[in-house]
Amino acid sequence: MMEATRAAFVLLFSGDPALWQIIWVSLKTSSVGLAIATPLALLGGYALARGNFRGRRILIWLAQAALSVPTVLIGLLLYMMLTRRGPLGELQWLFAQPGIIAGQALIALPVLVALTLAAVQAADPRLAETAVTLGASRLRVMLTLLHEVRFGVMAAVINGFGRVISEVGCAMMVGGNIAGATRTITTAIALETSKGEFAQGIALGIVLIAIALAINAALMLLQGDARHQGQLR
Known part of the structure; x- marks a missing residue:
């Protein structure tokens, strides 16, 4: 192991x-x-937090439930869509980087929606009421609220990035782990470990840990800035 x-x-x-x-x-x-x-x-998180329409509670339930969906299941569904006989087969995204990107977007989406929803719901409701009273448009109200909860939104983005870069199931199924084209850090670690060649796997693991530490350090800095600004107010 030391070697x-x-x-x-x-x-x-x-x-x-x-x-x-x-x-x-x-x-x-x-x-x-x-x-x-x-x-x-x-847009989705804001609409769920501020909207009042039929089926809203069901959509919130589905968005939160999607957080528990295994990434390999997302990979399976995307594989069936992108296979040559699938409805999106003509795109030729299977075993190519666009397919992995589509999978990463689908994996990140529920994380971002759920955390944005929570951030907007936690905002002071008087802010939106004041903006409406002053004649702000719906777009302006949305931008004002999202700016107010920007630290929560940034935390959502950081968590979303951590989620997608560390997943393996979807990238393996949709990308095919092709060297020089679709091989990612996690799929390469799985491959090298299965071959009993640990050097590259350990090297990539170190990189993944470094990325995770950097992401969490950024999140801590954002939270610290948020608390500091709150104290100044």
């Missing part, structure tokens, strides 16, 4: 092209998938 760990650090600091290609694919697909999901989730 494998030493070899892992050598891979990291030697600039191994295969290793950094895997890291790049993970960061790219996760970031793009999150960027696609975020605007939709903000």
